[in-house]
Amino acid sequence: MTEHETPQETPQLCTREARACGVMASGEEDGSVEEKQTNNKKRTKGTIATAWLTVYNIAMTAGWLVLAVSMVRFYLQKGTHKGLYKHIARTLKCFQTFALLEIGHCAIGIVRTSVIVTGVQVCSRIFMVWFITNSIRQIQNEESVILFVVVWTVTEITRYSFYTFNLIHHLPYFIKWARYNMFIVMYPLGVVGELLTIHAALPYVRRSAMFSLRLPNKYNVSFDYYYFLIIVMLSYIPLFPQLFFHMLRQRRRVLHGEVIVEKDE
Numbered sequence: 001m002t003e004h005e006t007p008q009e010t011p012q013l014c015t016r017e018a019r020a021c022g023v024m025a026s027g028e029e030d031g032s033v034e035e036k037q038t039n040n041k042k043r044t045k046g047t048i049a050t051a052w053l054t055v056y057n058i059a060m061t062a063g064w065l066v067l068a069v070s071m072v073r074f075y076l077q078k079g080t081h082k083g084l085y086k087h088i089a090r091t092l093k094c095f096q097t098f099a100l101l102e103i104g105h106c107a108i109g110i111v112r113t114s115v116i117v118t119g120v121q122v123c124s125r126i127f128m129v130w131f132i133t134n135s136i137r138q139i140q141n142e143e144s145v146i147l148f149v150v151v152w153t154v155t156e157i158t159r160y161s162f163y164t165f166n167l168i169h170h171l172p173y174f175i176k177w178a179r180y181n182m183f184i185v186m187y188p189l190g191v192v193g194e195l196l197t198i199h200a201a202l203p204y205v206r207r208s209a210m211f212s213l214r215l216p217n218k219y220n221v222s223f224d225y226y227y228f229l230i231i232v233m234l235s236y237i238p239l240f241p242q243l244f245f246h247m248l249r250q251r252r253r254v255l256h257g258e259v260i261v262e263k264d265e
């Protein structure tokens, strides 16, 4: 069973609708030459955006699938999670870093998502990959690292295949269902993995004073990465619920057709 909803069919009243890609002004036939030209431009932009997003989502689905296969093969061959992070690090860094493009997609309006919500999600992941796990070798074999990497992988394969099938108008219901149900378990699990990993990093950060700047120095500025990490951990308390409730709203809108009125971000 496949499903497709064009933006026009989606029962949503949101102000960001106006900048959604592919949304055409109604009554095009009756408009002036200028209106027709504007609509043609919009349509061309919509086609280019859709083509780009399709390529992007296919590439990201493939990337995370490669990561999944690589993890399963490693575990079957070695029978341990030790060394797994090192084995998949390059692929993980590559595809998670590519996700920065998603902030751009929102900023230029080709996807109907808030820049802030996407920004927090993507930046927190980039931070976990580059400034925690990649920078502190001693924690790479922690179980919590494997927990968040596995959770991210399952989530991203589902999310990017959802976007891909949606764009090509052949969305199997089970993918839509998985996209808007799995996060209920996956989000908290991912957060637990991330927080435990940052927690495990704290002693090494304190001992090595990495990424820290102590006084006196020529800039007369001090920065303690150890305390910064504690602030990052605390920031999950206000930020995570916002992301989680955002996804619950999306779930109600997409699976139950609820009309959600949102402010333009």
Ligand SMILES: CCCCCCCCCCCCC/C=C/C(=O)SCCNC(=O)CCNC(=O)[C@H](O)C(C)(C)COP(=O)(O)OP(=O)(O)OC[C@H]1O[C@@H](n2cnc3c(N)ncnc32)[C@H](O)[C@@H]1OP(=O)(O)O
Pocket (backbone or CB within 6 Å): 006, 007, 010, 053, 057, 111, 112, 113, 114, 117, 118, 120, 121, 122, 123, 124, 127, 151, 152, 155, 159, 163, 166, 167, 182, 183, 186, 187, 188, 189, 190, 191, 194, 232, 235, 236, 239, 240, 243, 246, 247, 250
């Ligand atoms: C400097 C250090 C800072 C540190 C800060 C620390 C604080 C961090 C606190 C928070 C920590 C979070 C940790 C996260 C852990 C995990 O990820 S665990 C794994 C579980 N995770 C998830 O389930 C992730 C869920 N998140 C997401 O899906 C996104 O990131 C999102 C931004 C929250 C998604 O929201 P949104 O895009 O609004 O929802 P959708 O329903 O998917 O999409 C809305 C519409 O946009 C279209 N769209 C979006 N992207 C695309 C695309 N790539 N291609 C095509 N279309 C796209 C989508 O189809 C929807 O369109 P319509 O249906 O027409 O509306």
